[in-house]
Amino acid sequence: MSIHATALVDADAVIADDVEIGPWCTVGPGVTLEAGVRLVSHVVIPRDTTVGTGTVIHPFAVIGGDPQHNGYKGERVTLKIGARNTIREHSTFNRGTPQGSGETVIGSDNLFMTGAHVGHDCIVGSNITFANNATLGGHAEIGDRVFLGGLSAVHQFGRVGQGAIVGGLAAVTRDVIPYGSAWGNHARLRGLNLIGLKRKGYDKAAVRRLLAAYRDLFECKDQPFAQRIDAAAETYADLPEIVEIIAFIRRDTRRPLCLPED
Template sequence: MSRIHATAVVDAGARIADGVEIGPWCIVGPGVVLEADVRLVSHAVVQQDTTVGARTVIHPFAVIGGDPQHTGYKGETVRLEIGTDNSIREHSTFNRGTPQGTGVTRVGSNGLFMTGAHVGHDCVVGDNVVMANNATLGGHARVGSKVFLGGLAAVHQNGRVGQGAIVGGLAAVTRDVIPYGSAWGNHARLHGLNLIGLKRKGYDKTAIRRLLAAYRDLFEGGGTFAERLDAVEGAYADLPEIMEITAFIREDGKRPLCLPGE
């Protein structure tokens, strides 16, 4: 059985699974699917055409599934899909996709989206992502799994942040951040690998030393960047993390690459 507070407004076309709790003054609009054990604490809005995965908790004054903030949007049917076991804190905003993009904004599972986090239209966000207070993703941004975005960090529209990367607070991310990279500053520059994240994920000293050696060969070695990229792919083919970095670099991104610098 679901529990719906008497002050909540739930559209007749919404699909509410068993175990859902909808608290005081919440609004659930048309085309919304709340999967098992979702909890809307109070004063939360799930506007329309949104799927919220099981056991996700949405806190007060969050607006989820709002219209895309795009001047070309004319009311077409577009969606937001959120995975399971997320915590979406106060005043966060997640927008649906656009017809000009994929039509769907996708957010993975086990994420923590702190107060004021914003996920723009057509974004793709992986699993186990942390967006600290007021971190922002512009439209079409792509964020890999196990990424940490510091407070007030902002990723430019069409930007990419690779899996396992960390972005410092207040960083303006106008260039793509490699997987496992550590980027900070305004504008953000690459300052090495996310060593804290690698240690927390169980990488031993030998593995980290090899990853650092590959990083130095790629970004600090001699020759052109293209030559170094080829050399690193050959020399470190046994390291899946380095192969993920080189594949990320070779992918046809729409933003330039975030590189080391002053």
């Protein structure tokens, strides 16, 4: 391993053999840095945090800080980060709370641009992009392959389903369906994330069928929404994406659903 002479590494930290810890970094007790982790410089990991294989953390990030919660009294709570994440300058990730799950969990292969924030008890998937200063309130859940635009913010307990895109500056106070496209302040559902679907390899016929299902769910207002959900569940039972969207809608949640404007 390579540890710069100015770095402070607690004796209780577990450091893999090939980890690089740059100048003026602080690594506290209960921290585990897995193989290939690199702390560029001035990175602070206060305590009780696991950083997965190959993750690179850039200067002035504070990863695994105390939860920003008035009820936190110093209990042992954790942050777990998966493999191959890129965490850019000034990002802040908080550990969990005893009032929540006690753990903040982040997946693998994510890009967190400058100033990204992950609040306490959040669950963040994999292959996600947080643009500059994208922010999660506590207990938020973000599915795989989500794109959060710059300066967007997801309300505490909010959910963004996998494959969705949230526009820049959007205040997300309502849950965003999988594969949805939400933007505006406050964010409203504007359709499906067509760019993301095309990048994922969906052909035109598949996209057209998903759009038809979207219209049946959200644009045909001759029936109550609950009846439209039941009808779509039957009509599009062979489409895994629509099955996922309907399951997302039906799940118990503390936040209302992000819908199109009336």
